[in-house]
Amino acid sequence: MLLNTISQTLEHWKAAPSIETLRSIYDASAHQWQNNLARLGQLHNYHLLFKNQAVCPYLSHLDQASKILDCGVGTGAFSLALLESVAHSAHVSGVDISYPMLTQAQQILKNRCTTLDLRCGDIRRLPFADESFDAVIFAHVLEHMAEPVETLREMIRVLKPGAPLIGSVTRKGLGQVFMSLHWHNRGYTSNQLASFLQATGLEAVNAFDYGTGWSRWMCLAAVGVKPR
Numbered sequence: 001m002l003l004n005t006i007s008q009t010l011e012h013w014k015a016a017p018s019i020e021t022l023r024s025i026y027d028a029s030a031h032q033w034q035n036n037l038a039r040l041g042q043l044h045n046y047h048l049l050f051k052n053q054a055v056c057p058y059l060s061h062l063d064q065a066s067k068i069l070d071c072g073v074g075t076g077a078f079s080l081a082l083l084e085s086v087a088h089s090a091h092v093s094g095v096d097i098s099y100p101m102l103t104q105a106q107q108i109l110k111n112r113c114t115t116l117d118l119r120c121g122d123i124r125r126l127p128f129a130d131e132s133f134d135a136v137i138f139a140h141v142l143e144h145m146a147e148p149v150e151t152l153r154e155m156i157r158v159l160k161p162g163a164p165l166i167g168s169v170t171r172k173g174l175g176q177v178f179m180s181l182h183w184h185n186r187g188y189t190s191n192q193l194a195s196f197l198q199a200t201g202l203e204a205v206n207a208f209d210y211g212t213g214w215s216r217w218m219c220l221a222a223v224g225v226k227p228r
């Protein structure tokens with residue numbers, strides 16, 4: 001039984017799902033996504049991430065005029081945690097392939113941002129000019145990328161020099177193997193995650209554990225800064 005599960009999972013890893021498959025999976029879960037994050041304690045854990053000592057120093061330059069991009073924004077939970085951590089609004093942009101996710105994000109973020117710009121699109125080709133953002137964030141979308149370093153390079157293209165990239169991914173392990181049967185997500189070790197960010201040329205790269213309970217077991221985060 002276990003062997004069967006593992007071999008099915010390996011098949012998923014070998015054949016990355018198409019965008020259409022991923023979109024239909026996330027479209028179907030959009031209406032319950034925010035409740036599920038709350039039930040799993042992940043809303044709280046996103047707060048803990050942005051309050052983590054590894055991240056806080058990279059948020060001190062942000063103010064209400066700052067521009068933040070959330071790649072794979074989903075229902076907006078990661079952006080909301082950032083805004084609540086810095087205790088002020090900002091110009092928030094978000095990109096996602098799922099319209100139903102973006103509809104939820106619009107409701108959740110609309111009164112919390114200086115301006116809100118949500119776009120349906122693929123984060124591998126971001127619809128923004130070079131060096132547009134004061135911070136780029138992503139949560140649990142890199143696991144869907146067949147070429148994670150290339151996707152990170154695209155995020156960094158739109159980041160201003162000296163600005164941080166902050167992200168969370170699923171940790172490689174048994175929990176992730178079971179999750180991947182439905183969500184098709186890869187998992188990474190902290191060394192892998194750090195090496196992806198280092199490969200893009202980011203400076204001060206740090207991959208670290210965060211959160212409590214489920215998140216501590218399942219998630220990893222990393223931060224890096226675009227060279228000036």
Ligand SMILES: C[S@@+](CC[C@H](N)C(=O)[O-])C[C@H]1O[C@@H](n2cnc3c(N)ncnc32)[C@H](O)[C@@H]1O
Pocket residue numbers: 022023026037071072073074075076077078095096097098101121122123124138139140141144
């Ligand atoms: C695991 S969910 C995470 C959502 C949100 N960041 C959060 O933490 O709650 C992954 C999200 O990435 C989106 N996504 C997957 N592949 C994408 C791509 N190539 N471009 C943009 N969004 C993508 C999905 O539609 C989904 O909303």
